[in-house]
Amino acid sequence: MSQPALRLAERARAIEPFHVMEIAKAAQALQAGLPPDADPMLYLNIGEPDFTAAPLVAEAAQRCIRDGQTQYTAANGLPALRERISQWYADRFGLQIDPGRIVVTAGASAALQLVCLALIQAGDEILMPDPSYPCNRHFVSVAGGTPRLVPSSAEQRFQLSAQQVAAHWSDATRGVMLASPSNPTGTSIAPQELRAIHEVVKARGGVTIVDEIYLGLSYDHAYSHSALEIDDNIISINSFSKYFCMTGWRLGWLVLPPALARQVELLAQHLFICASTVSQHAALACFEPDSIALYEQRRAEFRARRDWFVPQLQALGLDVPVLPDGAFYAWADCSAWFKRLGVDNSWDATFALMQRAHIVATPGRDFGSADTSRFLRFSTASALPLLQQAIARLQQLS
Ligand SMILES: Cc1ncc(COP(=O)(O)O)c(C=O)c1O
Known part of the structure; x- marks a missing residue:
């Protein structure tokens, strides 16, 4: 006998998907279906350091x-x-x-x-x-x-x-x-x-x-x-x-x-x-001096990633209108790439990049609705060689 559906509270019904998590699931499913010799997926959607605790x-x-x-x-x-x-x-x-x-x-x-x-x-x-x-x-x-x-x-x-x-x-x-x-x-x-x-x-x-x-x-x-x-x-x-x-x-x-x-x-x-x-x-x-010294080294590494990655995006026409002064994100206007990717918004651009370059970014939609359909968030929390691979793949697409 079928059970009556549980009534969800209004606050639960109002919850929107956390797209960054949903996109990660889609990327993993795509990765699972790739042939062994395909370029592996590059996860530039991830908002967490690639380092672990000291x-x-x-x-x-x-x-x-x-x-x-x-x-x-x-x-x-x-x-x-x-x-x-x-x-x-x-x-x-x-x-x-x-x-x-x-x-x-x-x-x-x-x-x-x-x-x-x-x-x-x-x-x-x-x-x-x-x-x-x-x-x-x-x-x-x-x-x-x-x-x-x-x-x-x-x-x-x-x-x-x-x-x-x-x-x-x-x-x-x-x-x-x-x-x-x-x-x-x-x-x-x-x-x-x-x-x-x-x-x-x-x-x-x-x-x-x-x-x-x-x-x-x-x-x-x-x-x-x-x-x-x-x-x-x-x-x-x-x-x-x-x-x-x-x-x-x-x-x-x-x-x-x-x-x-x-x-x-x-x-x-x-x-x-x-x-x-x-x-x-x-x-x-x-808070031990050795740990703080290590965390400061890593901060320098995050900064070096930003310093390399953001100008590369700019050179490709993926404009980052404001240089990030902290964290590990680049908020890039991808509208100049819409035609090339055959899309008209950053949500579809996310999937096009995932399928064509095996690069995972986060669509602007997650973060609001004002002007977000032009933007992608790239995370620079990944090591420099991975960021370099991502840029090389984007160069091939351009
Ligand atoms: C701005 C901001 N606040 C809060 C959080 C949640 O962080 P926590 O892992 O400390 O719960 C995040 C996670 O990405 C974040 O970006």
């Missing part, structure tokens, strides 16, 4: 498991880890952050969810740039709010301006959600613009949330500033995933205004109990 971190994790240090921790994280993170802000940015304001989470993803659940209620709107990280829309809507995407142009480094925030603010607006450097563009918001945005937000009683997950991978001093320099009331999200190369360890953190820390801790107690204990103990070793 050796000291891996050793610390093994020690932790061996010694049975695997019980739950406090919901806001190991006190020692919160202190090391606080010290990191002092060493890197000259900032004094009370460890009491830091909550350790299961990646930036859990941090973003906690903030949204703590601050957004039904009917609230959150402004964010178009393009921006796809999951942000869903963190907001799952919390009962409405994401309002505001088109952001190359002239604005694909970030919001204070003037736009003021113009789009309505009675329902509760705040802004930014990422700096951003995914998909790798471009940061200028500190003076962020300051101006925060003034607009503060004057309206709203909240400024800045995702700084790529801040460790910044290549330009002008933008290597934490939003926390501006005001203790800005919420900063961060993670061990990118700079510390620990994506699968599921560990991140957030820095909260002092008055919010306790409420978010209570939410974390009920929703997650705590972030992974093993990952937390291991992450203490991220």
Whole structure:
């Protein structure tokens, strides 16, 4: 007897596919069907470092498991880890952050969810740039709010301006959600613009949330500033995933205004109990001088990849309108290639590149709708020889 279909909650029905994951599945299926002598697929869609955790971190994790240090921790994280993170802000940015304001989470993803659940209620709107990280829309809507995407142009480094925030603010607006450097563009918001945005937000009683997950991978001093320099009331999200190369360890953190820390801790107690204990103990070793030296070498390597890859794309007519100053992405306008690929948008261009050159990129559609059908996101998180192969294949197509 057939079962009646389960009724899905509206919030689940509203979830859109995370195209980058769907594209990855399609690419793997195509790869599985390729003859053995075909060029292997080059995955430039992947938003995670090709490096793994530093050796000291891996050793610390093994020690932790061996010694049975695997019980739950406090919901806001190991006190020692919160202190090391606080010290990191002092060493890197000259900032004094009370460890009491830091909550350790299961990646930036859990941090973003906690903030949204703590601050957004039904009917609230959150402004964010178009393009921006796809999951942000869903963190907001799952919390009962409405994401309002505001088109952001190359002239604005694909970030919001204070003037736009003021113009789009309505009675329902509760705040802004930014990422700096951003995914998909790798471009940061200028500190003076962020300051101006925060003034607009503060004057309206709203909240400024800045995702700084790529801040460790910044290549330009002008933008290597934490939003926390501006005001203790800005919420900063961060993670061990990118700079510390620990994506699968599921560990991140957030820095909260002092008055919010306790409420978010209570939410974390009920929703997650705590972030992974093993990952937390291991992450203490991220801050050892040897580990930091290694992570800095890798930052230089990511920068070298950008420095090689972006001019190559430009030379091929795949225009990257703003040089990424951080992260490992190139946001490229592929409209000059539409005719050559027999397509009229970047979604179809993704499949054409996958089939004809065995190169996997991410279509702009994942990140918004304003002007995204011209853009592809290429990830430069892969080693230089792979990036070189990709460019050689593109040259053959051109
Ligand atoms: C801008 C941004 N924020 C958050 C995340 C989620 O990161 P995490 O692995 O820390 O949950 C990502 C992952 O790609 C990201 O690009």
